[in-house]
Amino acid sequence: MAATDGVSSGAAKPQGVSGEALMAIRSDMLRFAQLQLRDSHAAEDVVQEAIEAALGHAESFAGRSSLKTWVFAILRNKIIDHIRQRDRSIAVSSLMGEDEDFDQKLDQLFNEQGRWTAECRPARWPDPEDSMASRQFWGAFEACLDVMPEKIARVFMMREFLGLESGEICTQLGLTTTNLHVILHRARLRLRECLESGWIRSGGQAC
Amino acid sequence: MLNCREVTHLCSQELERPLGLWERLSLKAHLMMCDGCSNFRGQMTTIREAMRTYREGRAVTSEQGSDRDPRC
Numbered sequence: 001m002a003a004t005d006g007v008s009s010g011a012a013k014p015q016g017v018s019g020e021a022l023m024a025i026r027s028d029m030l031r032f033a034q035l036q037l038r039d040s041h042a043a044e045d046v047v048q049e050a051i052e053a054a055l056g057h058a059e060s061f062a063g064r065s066s067l068k069t070w071v072f073a074i075l076r077n078k079i080i081d082h083i084r085q086r087d088r089s090i091a092v093s094s095l096m097g098e099d100e101d102f103d104q105k106l107d108q109l110f111n112e113q114g115r116w117t118a119e120c121r122p123a124r125w126p127d128p129e130d131s132m133a134s135r136q137f138w139g140a141f142e143a144c145l146d147v148m149p150e151k152i153a154r155v156f157m158m159r160e161f162l163g164l165e166s167g168e169i170c171t172q173l174g175l176t177t178t179n180l181h182v183i184l185h186r187a188r189l190r191l192r193e194c195l196e197s198g199w200i201r202s203g204g205q206a207c
Numbered sequence: 208m209l210n211c212r213e214v215t216h217l218c219s220q221e222l223e224r225p226l227g228l229w230e231r232l233s234l235k236a237h238l239m240m241c242d243g244c245s246n247f248r249g250q251m252t253t254i255r256e257a258m259r260t261y262r263e264g265r266a267v268t269s270e271q272g273s274d275r276d277p278r279c
Contacts, residue, residue, distance in 0.1 A: 028268055032261070072264030106212075114210030121243035128253045138266045141257055160258040166223060185219035192250050 017058035017067065022051050025068050029075055035145050036079050036157045046082050050075040080162050083172070102186055105193075125200060137199060144194035148187060155180070156187035209233050211244050218248045222255055 026047065033043035054061075054071050061070050109120045116122070131137040145153065155173065158164050164172075170180055209217070214237050217230060226234065238245050260266055 025264070028264065028266075032264075066264070068264035072262065076262060110210075110212045114212035116211045116243040122246040122250060124246045125250055125253055128256055131253065132257060132260055133267060135267055137257075138261075138268060141261065141266070160255070161262045163262070181220060181223055184223065185216055188219050188251060188254060189215070191254055192247075195250075195254075 017054055017061050019051075019055065021067055022054060022071065025071060026051070028068070029071065031142065032072065032161070033075065033079060035142070035153070036161055037082065038150055038154070042082060046075065046078040050078045053078070076162055080164070083158065083162070102190065106189070123200075131199075140195060140199035144191055144198055147194065148190055152183055152187050152190070155183050156191075159184060209237050211237075211241065214238070214241070214244045215247055218244070218251050222251065 029047045029050065030043055033046050034040060037043050037046070050071065053074050057074075061067065109117065111117050125131070145157075148156065155169065155175075158169050158172070159166070166177060166180055169175065170177055175183070214234060217226065217234050220226065220230075221234070238248065257266075
């Protein structure tokens with residue numbers, strides 16, 4: 001049994017929080033946690049905690065959102081707790097160093113005047129709404145997040161998946177705001193590049 | 208006058224903080240003349256939107272979703 005999906009069912013019929021319904025979305029939860037934590041044991045743990053919390057607070061599920069959206073919000077909070085406890089700062093030097101080859105890559109995108117080179121000038125992507133209703137898009141998207149260098153991915157996902165504010169991320173990881181912005185920018189460029197080759201051109205060579 | 212490389216950086220920055228007046232004006236002026244950067248900015252918006260959709264558990268996974276491929 002598949003959980004109702006917010007995309008396809010704006011008017012989802014009321015659905016209870018059952019162990020069965022949660023099991024149906026467990027693999028999606030695991031993938032999400034794994035992308036964020038990059039540690040399969042920790043991912044299993046937070047998913048288990050989130051499922052227990054969901055079952056324990058089933059009465060607070062109002063059915064306004066889909067069950068999956070509700071459970072993902074719980075999962076996100078569990079991951080944030082986990083990250084806060086972990087409190088492991090990332091050395092700035094290793095973060096910036098992890099991506100040195102990417103700077104060379106950037107030099108291929110732009111000419112000496114800082115303008116797009118002819119072959120790398122960005123083209124328009126398909127309509128976002130259509131893309132996001134497509135399984136192929138999400139397959140490529142997950143694969144691209146998966147191959148992002150680990151430390152950069154961690155920072156990027158703290159911002160975009162967990163929705164933490166810049167200030168908290170900087171404090172957690174001991175980064176300056178400027179560093180953080182550079183890292184997030186690189187992460188977006190990487191993701192964009194990967195989606196270009198994995199999604200738009202389907203395996204073709206991207207810039 | 209900003210170049211494309213600087214504009215891509217601003218497009219990312221505007222997702223993080225409110226841009227200053229000068230930044231907004233120069234971004235706008237550049238985008239009016241530059242398709243490449245306008246497309247780039249749209250792609251940044253798509254990525255942000257996709258991240259939000261995914262984190263809310265609204266991504267379309269194996270069981271559901273459209274077989275229609277928007278790339279075609």
